[in-house]
Amino acid sequence: MAETLLELEGLEVRYGSVPAVRGLGLSVDDGEIVGLIGPNGAGKSTTLHAIMGVVSPYAGEIRLRGRSVRGRAPESIARDGMALVPEGRRIFADFSVEENLRLGLAGRSRHDRLDPLERAYDLFPVLHEFRRRPAGVLSGGQQQQLAIGRALVATPDVLLLDEPSLGLAPLAVDSVFEALRRICDHGVAVLLVEQRALHTVALADRTHVLVGGELQLTLTPADAHDPDKIVSAYLAS
């Protein structure tokens, strides 16, 4: 049986008195891709921020490999095997591609014999080609590859992605989704927050629909052929 790597239980996050996430429970097992979709303001990004320690949960529990990470600093959670590809990529535009990747080493949780930068270069050869260039000159799709590569050099157990397809051309989106499957095949569990619902449902082992901060529905890849089901879940709010 696959080990549960990330587990949320009754997670509640509030901004002042306004609830953003309400009683959310989900788990991500070893070798799994779990999707989290929903309309704008559903609490998807807030959930990722709570997992990474950027915002403090009001209630509930967040466990990584069975141990609570609630209340810990983001860098401590990153060093314990969780990596986030943030919304908008947040690459360091003035730094070279290689420097951006080396920054990812700060969160390295395992030290195996493989050169972690080589791992990113294997997955995204264009990063090797442009490794000496400032990251700011890369195209949007290449910058997204860099953001994912930077997270992977930390050799995380769980990779969180916050809308990696945002602002990308269709071809670049396909390339990112294809890369996620390969990443998962390399033994990294993925929690994917996305606006592209059909793409996500088709890719992920399970996809949770979050509406108004609450878990509305859980979909499987078979539901990718039933857009009405997804739409009705979105409209439930």
Added chain:
Amino acid sequence: MILAALNLNFQTLSDAIGLGAIYALMAVGIGLVFGVLRLVNFAYGQLIMAGAYTLAYTSSWPTWVSVVTSFAVVVALSLAMDLVVFRPLRGQSPAVMLVTTFAIAFLLQSVALIVDIRDGTLGEVTAAFSVLNEPVHVLGGDVRKITLVSIAVAAGALLLLALLLAKTTIGLHTRAAAQDFRTARLLGVRANRVIAFAVVLSGLLAAAVAVMMTVSAPFVTPDFALQDTIVVLVGVVVGGIDRLWTATLGGFTIGFAWGVINGLLPTDKTVYLPSAVFTLVIIVLLLRPAGLFTWGRQAAGERV
């Protein structure tokens, strides 16, 4: 010929470069901490003052022991400042942080006053490097040795700092933290470590400045380096506070301008020096509010 037309002699020009070099080091010290903490440390001058007092109180010791002790005191004080005040207040508004550094500055000044007047007199004298006030003949003119030392120390320190920031992991983490602290932390960069690194470097620079300043001004009082800090803070803003290198250039420029205008003014008119420099500052800020050395999108770029 230009020098003659401006009524500037070689020594005035070299002294101005020397002062610019010292102010550049102070600007780096202030800029490093600003980069990672978004905090303008008004108490930076009191670190220099503490270093100068340490040199004065240990002036009977062997020179190198006195200097090392001064460095140790300033770095320890910098770290204590971070641990006791900056760290608990991290994340507060810039206004709160700035007022806090004002409070620290006046607190340290008061403590220095209490310690200083125990012997019934105000002020202590340092004697460590008085020999550096002697002139040396360079390029057909006389230059004080301390001027050459200041320029060499500033150039060496800046080069070393540039290498440290560009070639080491902690340097990379510091640059990243200065640009986008939240993303850096999400990648695993340890906030406390990069801040401590910047604070220690800033302290080392303050100690170096204390040693060089006491050569020209060996009489140390509680307001030692206070005016210099204010001038450098202005220079940092004039240069462009958002980037370490523009801030450094701003520090150098205001020190150089201070030295040159001082040389141009007749001896009985030096009272007009601050008003002349600050008038120039206002004009520059009106023309280039983002910073004298900041162009286009640079203001939003790499800070350290």
